[in-house]
Amino acid sequence: MESKYILSVLVEDNSGVLAKVVGLFSRRGFNIHSLAVGVTNIEGVSRITIEVIGDELTVEQISKQLNKLIDVIKIKVSRSDELVKRGLLLVKVKISSKNRTEVIQIANIFRANIVDVSQSTITAELTGGDTKLNAFLDMLAPYGIEETAMTGMIALERGTNVLKA
Amino acid sequence: MTGAQMVVKTLEENGVTTIFGYPGAANCPIIDRLPGSAIKHILVRNEQGAAHMASGYARVTNKPGVCTATSGPGATNLITGIATAYMDSVPMIAITGQVVSNLLGRDAFQEVDITGATHPFTKHNYLIRNGLDLPKVIDEAFYIASTGRPGPVLIDIPMDILKKEYDYPERKKEPIVIRGYKPIGMGKAHEMQIKKVAEAVKASQKPVILAGGGVVLSNATKEFRHFVQMTGIPTVTTMTGVGVIEGKSDLNYGMIGSHGIKSANMTLNHSDLVIILGSRLGDRSVANAAGLEKRTKLIHIDIDPAEIGKNIFPDIPVVGDVKDVLSQLEPLLRDYKVSPEWKEYVDRIRSDWKVEEETQDNGFVNPRYFVKKLSEKAGSDAYVSTEVGQNQIWVANNYNFSDPRHFITSAGFGTMGYGLPSAIGASVASGSTVISVMGDGSFQMDLPEMGTMRQWDIPVKMVVLENHRLGMVHEHQFINYKSNYYAVSLEGSPDFCKLADAYGIPSMRISENSEIDKGIDALLDGKKSFLLVVEVDPFEPTGGALNSHYLPKEDK
Numbered sequence: 001m002e003s004k005y006i007l008s009v010l011v012e013d014n015s016g017v018l019a020k021v022v023g024l025f026s027r028r029g030f031n032i033h034s035l036a037v038g039v040t041n042i043e044g045v046s047r048i049t050i051e052v053i054g055d056e057l058t059v060e061q062i063s064k065q066l067n068k069l070i071d072v073i074k075i076k077v078s079r080s081d082e083l084v085k086r087g088l089l090l091v092k093v094k095i096s097s098k099n100r101t102e103v104i105q106i107a108n109i110f111r112a113n114i115v116d117v118s119q120s121t122i123t124a125e126l127t128g129g130d131t132k133l134n135a136f137l138d139m140l141a142p143y144g145i146e147e148t149a150m151t152g153m154i155a156l157e158r159g160t161n162v163l164k165a
Numbered sequence: 166m167t168g169a170q171m172v173v174k175t176l177e178e179n180g181v182t183t184i185f186g187y188p189g190a191a192n193c194p195i196i197d198r199l200p201g202s203a204i205k206h207i208l209v210r211n212e213q214g215a216a217h218m219a220s221g222y223a224r225v226t227n228k229p230g231v232c233t234a235t236s237g238p239g240a241t242n243l244i245t246g247i248a249t250a251y252m253d254s255v256p257m258i259a260i261t262g263q264v265v266s267n268l269l270g271r272d273a274f275q276e277v278d279i280t281g282a283t284h285p286f287t288k289h290n291y292l293i294r295n296g297l298d299l300p301k302v303i304d305e306a307f308y309i310a311s312t313g314r315p316g317p318v319l320i321d322i323p324m325d326i327l328k329k330e331y332d333y334p335e336r337k338k339e340p341i342v343i344r345g346y347k348p349i350g351m352g353k354a355h356e357m358q359i360k361k362v363a364e365a366v367k368a369s370q371k372p373v374i375l376a377g378g379g380v381v382l383s384n385a386t387k388e389f390r391h392f393v394q395m396t397g398i399p400t401v402t403t404m405t406g407v408g409v410i411e412g413k414s415d416l417n418y419g420m421i422g423s424h425g426i427k428s429a430n431m432t433l434n435h436s437d438l439v440i441i442l443g444s445r446l447g448d449r450s451v452a453n454a455a456g457l458e459k460r461t462k463l464i465h466i467d468i469d470p471a472e473i474g475k476n477i478f479p480d481i482p483v484v485g486d487v488k489d490v491l492s493q494l495e496p497l498l499r500d501y502k503v504s505p506e507w508k509e510y511v512d513r514i515r516s517d518w519k520v521e522e523e524t525q526d527n528g529f530v531n532p533r534y535f536v537k538k539l540s541e542k543a544g545s546d547a548y549v550s551t552e553v554g555q556n557q558i559w560v561a562n563n564y565n566f567s568d569p570r571h572f573i574t575s576a577g578f579g580t581m582g583y584g585l586p587s588a589i590g591a592s593v594a595s596g597s598t599v600i601s602v603m604g605d606g607s608f609q610m611d612l613p614e615m616g617t618m619r620q621w622d623i624p625v626k627m628v629v630l631e632n633h634r635l636g637m638v639h640e641h642q643f644i645n646y647k648s649n650y651y652a653v654s655l656e657g658s659p660d661f662c663k664l665a666d667a668y669g670i671p672s673m674r675i676s677e678n679s680e681i682d683k684g685i686d687a688l689l690d691g692k693k694s695f696l697l698v699v700e701v702d703p704f705e706p707t708g709g710a711l712n713s714h715y716l717p718k719e720d721k
Contacts (some may be wrong), residue, residue: 012345016292020284027285057474064471070289070309073345165344 004033004080005059006155009048010165012071013039021048021072024065030054034087034130036152045073045165049154051080073165078157085155089133090115092123094144103143110136121146129153168296169194169327172260175303177203181231183222183593185215187242189235191262191275194327196233207593207621210613212239214586216246218617220255221550221590224573227384229256229310229318230590236262237275240321244283245580247317251286252577253405254382256315258306259283265325266294280321288316296326297334308341313348314469315382354466354485354493361481362440362464363497366396369438369462371507374398375421377450378405378576379443379467381569385488389442390414392491397503398440399511401429403450404576406443407561408569412540418515422450424558424707428518432511438462443487445469446476447577466490526677529702532556532630535681536563539600539628542685547598548573548591552584552607555636555707560602582610588625589617598626598689605631605655615668618694626688627670627696629661632703640707665696676700 011017018037025032034051052059063077095103100122107114107124110132116123126136130153137145157163166174172195176184185207188196199206209215212234219230234243240261250257264273280292289309291302299322306318366372380389386409393400393416400410401421410417419429433439439461444450451457454477465472465479466487473482483490522534536559543549549564550573551557557574566572573591575583585608588601603611608629618625630636635653642650662672672695675684688697 015294016280016284019281023284061471061475068469068471070343070346 002053002055004051004053006078006080006083006085006153007048007050007052007059007063007066008076008078008155008163009050009066009072010040010042010074010163011046011048012073013044013046014071017046017071018048020069021050021066024069025050025052025062028062028065030058030062034152036087036154038154042165047154049152051153074163076157076163078155083155083157085129085153086127087130087133087153088151089126089128089136090123090149091126091137091140092121092146092148093140094120094146095122096120099143103140106136106139110139112136166331166333167194167198167327168299168322168329168331169198171296171299171331171333172303172322172327173198173202173204174333175300176231179303179307180228183207184231184233185209185218185222185590186233187212187215187235187239189239189262189275191236191264191324192233192239192260192327193235193262194324195260195262207617209586209617212242213245213582214589214611214614214617216243216257216259217249217580217583217586218590218593219257219259220246220250220583221573221587222594223250223255223257223590224587225548225570225591225594227256227570229258229307229315231258231260233260234262235275236264236279236324237277239275240277240279241282245582247283247319248286249575249578249580249583250317251288253378253575254315255317256310257317258303258310259317259319261319261321262327263292263321263323266323267325269323280319283319286317287319288314290319291321293320293322293326296329296331299326300334300336305341305343309343309346313346314379353489354483356493358481358483359490359493359497362466362483363494365438365462365464365481366398366440366498367501370504371436371510372398372438372440372503373418373433373436374400375403375433375439375441375444376400376406376409377403377442377444377446379487380406380409381443383443383468383487383489385486385491386569388488388491388495392495392498395495396498396501397508399432399503399508401425401433403444403447404561404574406569408566408572411567412565418511420561423452424449424561426518426562427708428515431514431518433457434460435510435514436461439464441465441467441477441479442490443467445472448476451477524678526679528676528700529705530675530681530699531678532559532699532701532705533563534678535630535699536560536602537565538681539602539685540565542682543598543600543689545571547571547600548588548595549600549602550574550584550588550591551601552603552611553579553581554604554607555640555705556584556602556604556607556630558637558707559630581607585611585614585625585627586617589614589623592623592625593621600626600628600688602628602630604636605629605633605658605661606635608661609655609658612664615665615670619668619670624693626694627665628688629696629698630701631661631698632701632705633658634703636701636703636705637707639703643704661696661698670694670696672696672698674698674700
């Protein structure tokens with residue numbers, strides 16, 4: 001049974017680590033749905049958040065293989081719904097003087113920020129889970145989406161649990 | 166102290182006495198510091214040989230073998246040797262020179278991203294950016310290569326760092342701590358799982374032990390043999406497990422797999438419980454893992470958690486070092502003995518499928534009979550390496566190994582060109598008799614290393630089983646490609662005896678079974694190299710007389 005999993009991976013902040021982690025996925029023909037990398041509050045430790053769709057056994061095998069990498073310090077595999085997760089979307093929409101207000105209203109409903117505006121386009125930013133981001137894009141589609149940029153999801157476990165290096 | 170001096174000093178501190186290598190501009194600073202050090206550099210004829218020699222050296226000593234090459238093509242030539250070591254979990258340190266730091270990524274002369282290239286088949290690798298890291302990295306590399314599940318580690322060092330002067334960093338004697346790597350404590354297995362194993366063994370009627378290379382890697386041969394004797398459980402092995410139970414032991418039922426023996430596979434398939442010890446169950450050992458899962462209960466014991474559930478799903482998984490697990494199991498099964506009915510049953514399978522070897526003279530030497538004779542005459546101190554192909558299977562199934570570390574073969578990666586260089590490494594490491602059994606195909610991947618043998622006076626005994634073909638592919642084309650023999654003839658090969666003579670190595674050719682004794686005596690005589698060319702029937706089947714009646718009489 002396939003479902004969406006999130007792998008939170010703490011790694012040594014060395015050059016080439018991301019390539020090693022990502023390489024493991026491609027070698028096993030396993031698709032990465034989204035990916036986000038950044039530094040953490042711990043010095044020398046980066047956090048890679050990987051969203052994958054797969055069955056439990058495959059995800060477990062991937063996580064074991066990742067654990068074998070010397071630069072990987074810790075891994076936590078979670079079902080997507082056990083976490084608070086957020087991504088950032090930037091979207092540039094085509095507008096005219098007639099429908100500019102409509103688009104701004106939609107953005108307001110989603111609590112998106114308008115970060116740039118021109119005679120013929122509006123650029124909005126929105127953070128949220130992927131359902132929210134996709135719903136926003138669906139609403140904007142009829143106006144004509146010129147360009148989008150989206151980050152991978154980042155995620156933290158709900159409650160008191162902490163992933164320690 | 167220069168970076169190169171730090172490398173040499175740290176290698177010495179890690180007990181290295183031999184490096185197999187090939188110099189070039191980028192690793193020359195290291196080569197330059199070797200004279201006067203405790204380390205002997207053995208110049209090979211191709212970098213691939215250096216990696217294989219380090220591998221053979223490591224298999225014998227159970228310590229990481231060290232090889233070095235220059236950047237670019239030197240480094241890529243090492244690759245086959247590194248991958249071979251990775252697949253058989255052999256500890257190895259490969260040190261490559263790299264172009265100077267400020268040219269990295271600019272397609273400089275002899276530049277290649279060797280850490281990127283080798284990542285999929287090294288246990289770990291390093292590209293050095295700061296020379297002061299060198300001692301720490303080299304210490305870590307030895308630690309990583311030799312602990313847990315062993316494997317190769319590559320260290321890539323830019324030339325400018327090797328040449329630059331540094332203050333040698335103060336060295337702490339504390340144990341190495343790598344936060345992403347904790348092999349210690351992986352040893353002892355969970356007591357609960359151990360109990361389950363003991364209960365499952367007691368409850369089973371028809372248990373079988375399947376032993377792999379993990380038994381050898383954990384140095385558990387002694388404990389393993391004690392366990393087998395104590396419980397009386399019939400034992401089969403994978404190729405890397407050959408020798409963990411003595412060839413002539415009554416409880417040894419042989420090697421399983423596509424090239425194992427029929428009775429070993431049957432023993433496995435007729436069981437109701439398989440205790441898998443230190444094996445990843447590659448497809449060549451168990452082609453149909455799902456079938457085995459259905460038929461029988463499975464206990465899988467391995468040090469690498471990632472092996473559990475990778476190729477086969479066990480009923481009882483146990484993560485732990487084989488040696489520790491056996492010592493944990495021993496007290497629980499001290500009173501257990503396998504049922505006589507089951508022992509009789511598997512004994513009958515073994516005797517039913519026993520084949521009497523053809524020993525009459527017919528213009529060819531029977532390779533299985535030859536290997537059996539070689540085994541009798543060479544004695545238990547001798548090491549034997551093989552190539553890959555029919556020669557490997559003939560040795561694995563017919564040589565009577567008394568110690569698994571004496572069988573040196575590329576089991577997982579199946580590398581032709583491994584046999585002779587790994588034998589050279591084994592000879593340097595052991596000083597004992599080392600016999601390299603090859604085919605005439607694989608021998609021609611090794612030829613230049615005869616120069617290495619001569620230069621460094623390494624007395625490897627070479628056997629070439631000559632059938633003027635790539636025998637195993639030839640057989641494959643016969644069985645699976647309607648005898649469409651193509652690209653398997655080795656026409657144009659030289660007279661190997663003349664070639665040996667050119668290297669100053671004595672030789673002999675035999676082509677009858679009655680000449681075997683004479684040939685082997687000449688081969689084993691004295692502490693010197695020798696080449697014995699053995700004429701083998703091109704249609705000699707790998708599996709022996711069992712399926713020989715399928716074969717046509719003549720080569721078409």
